[in-house]
Amino acid sequence: MAEQTLREWLLTDTPTSRRHAKLSALYQGWLSFRSNTMAMIGLGILVALVLIAVAAPILSPHDPFVQDLGNRLLPLGTEGHVFGTDSLGRDILSRLIYGARITLYIVALVALIAPVVGLLVGTVSGYAGGWIDVVLMRITDIFLAFPRLVLALAFVAALGAGIENAVLAISLTAWPPYARIARAETLTIRSSDYIAAIRLQGAGALRIITRHIWPLCISSLIVRVTLDMAGIILAAAGLGFLGLGAQPPSPEWGAMISEGRRFILDHWWVATMPGLAIFTVSLAFNLLGDGLRDVLDPKAGE
Amino acid sequence: MDKLLDIENLWVRFPTRQGVFDAVRGVSFSLGRERLGIVGESGSGKSMTGRAILRLIRPPGIVEADHINLGGVDLLKKTDKQMRAVRGQRISMVMQDPKFSLNPVTTIGDQIMEAYRLHNKVSKSGAYAKAVEMLNAVSIRDADRVMRAYPHEMSGGMGQRIMIAMMLIPNPEILIADEPTSALDVSVQRQVLDIMDALVKERGMGLIFISHDLNLVADFCDRVLIMYAGRIVEVCAADKLHEAQHPYTRGLLNSLPRLDAPRARLEVLRRDPAWSETPSVSGRV
């Protein structure tokens, strides 16, 4: 089979090695993801966002921190300042480009902390059952009972303002829904025959949870996380807006809106441009999440 | 024999990433006032055939045929709205598992009465009387209790009888039963079949009985179509099924363990690629 193309090799029904099987499964997923146009648009926007964040020093026409009080509040389309300037004469486009770094940083950290905590709590709770389940779920309920932003505000107020603390606060408020999802999935998986089969091989609870339950829970969590990303960005922006997240002069998008709010009637673009950026990225995550659900959800696949 | 249903060159296709998959490939048959069995293994296209008649194949699946004539009218030319009037009214379908066909949060009585009033303009008490009568017809003795019960309180056999009762309310001309008894125990299976048989005979209905169980079909039907890989490979009278000629049918029969003829080893079906290549045998009369 020398003339076999890479595509055929990847689409085979008879993989010849562990690596081959894994790659083949990944490729199948990619193909069905690719057929979803909206999801591809979302992915495109996010890839562009990452590239912009990486290449920020090259792309941005000005230094985002340099103030030029002679040129403050310039309108859109001004020569040299496509998106205008803010109240301190800083170039809005440059600030948006650097702000992408902060947004990605927040998103990445929250996405690392919240679902992992939720997965851990949810699967342990669901698999162990009994009093462990009761204790863990009541703790989850307590967290769920507070409005998210209020809880985050309380945490930030206690920990002090700043971007790291904002991330921590958002993560702490974001994990309970993941724990709920993971527990619900675990309950159905736990009673399945394949879990009974591995128990009959003498496997312990730890192995069953990490090797057998996690791989099945993770896909629905990933989908949920991408769908929640919009909310997380907005929460971070909200904290920034309230002055409890990123601190000036950091070009965080929420903080930029907060600054622009004073001039919103006469100089609308100062607040609108970062608002549009938040909107675009949130939308991109939502589209991506919808696409991933089609690929990852094993029930919908068959 | 008058023809209730006549199907010519029926195809069911599903586009997939690897190209178009043909689940049913050019099947032709007709149905009179008889019990027609369709047997085959999973993936032979027997269920798809039943669904295609009612145009219940979900997109992206496609149903194609020269014609599917119900009383001389081509079902393929009907609009979706006209098709809804056919389903249930003129052709009914009983599925394998009654658990999934009944609404779990409504009492059985309400569901039967609703089905009846959908088709007939009668008062509530009239519908109630009719529902009890229907339940009696499927040999449910304490109909009043069953009317008040919820589906989960019913056993499998009971649920299937209720389904049959519901399907027969609008007095359809044709009943399509897709593995109606495979989820049931053998002793209950017999009862359900007997009820179905009596009703079909009484009303002069046509019955399409889809099953994987050769013995059951041989016992219960008048005529049998044997399907393999989306095609009909053999048509025979049900009582002659055990003398079937096609190697596939023979293979299936021989692979069954039998109490009356014990063997040390069961015969294993050797599949001949030529079976799926030979054109479909017509089941039209």
Place this chain on the structure above:
Amino acid sequence: MNMLEIDNLNVWFGRARDRVDAVKDATFTVGEGESFGLVGESGSGKSTILRAITGLVPTWSGEIKVRQDPVPKKRPKSFFKSVQMVFQDPYASLHPRHSVDQVLGETLFLHGFREIDARVVKLLDDVGLGQKFRFRYPHQLSGGQRQRVAIARALAPEPKLLLLDEPTSALDVSVQAEILNLLADLRQEHKLTYLMVSHDLSVVGHMCDRLAVMKDGEIVEVMDVAALYAMKAVHPYAQHLLQASV
């Protein structure tokens, strides 16, 4: 020597008012190398007996002895080396995200075997699948192939007693014949003892030497296969079941 002795086994679900007795005072023995069948209609408690033996149902009383050793409430790892089970539905008994290689490899690893690669290949050959199926995922396998993988998994720890829970009821008849032949061959090759649950009397008649007929959680009759072929059951329910199956 008896491979399995079940003495006054009771199994129940739920507590107090909601308690359902699924198995009532079941007593039977299975000799070494024997193939014993449990037949009955759905809800008769036949599968529950298997689940109680393996410990998947913890609420049971009575005595279960494997090779004269009473089985404790908490099964030790060594128990699963001698007793294994094949489940009814091969579509539900394989992890959807694990390849055949992972399923068998992990089983072998858990039982402390070395040379896992060689053993996986050997197991696949034993169940007639061969190398090319090794890295496939369940969705790339047919029902019969999946059941072969499940049988290979049960054989991996080299058990003496195999519990078969309706191993062919989810399969087509032609595939059923292949699996039943395979099980018969494996029993001979590996000197296995079978305890097989089925609702299909002809399958039990084909596979088993003796069988017990169950009704509503009780064993109403134990007979040998000759009596089954002769249609001579003593208990009226067993006779009724025989009549219905022909």
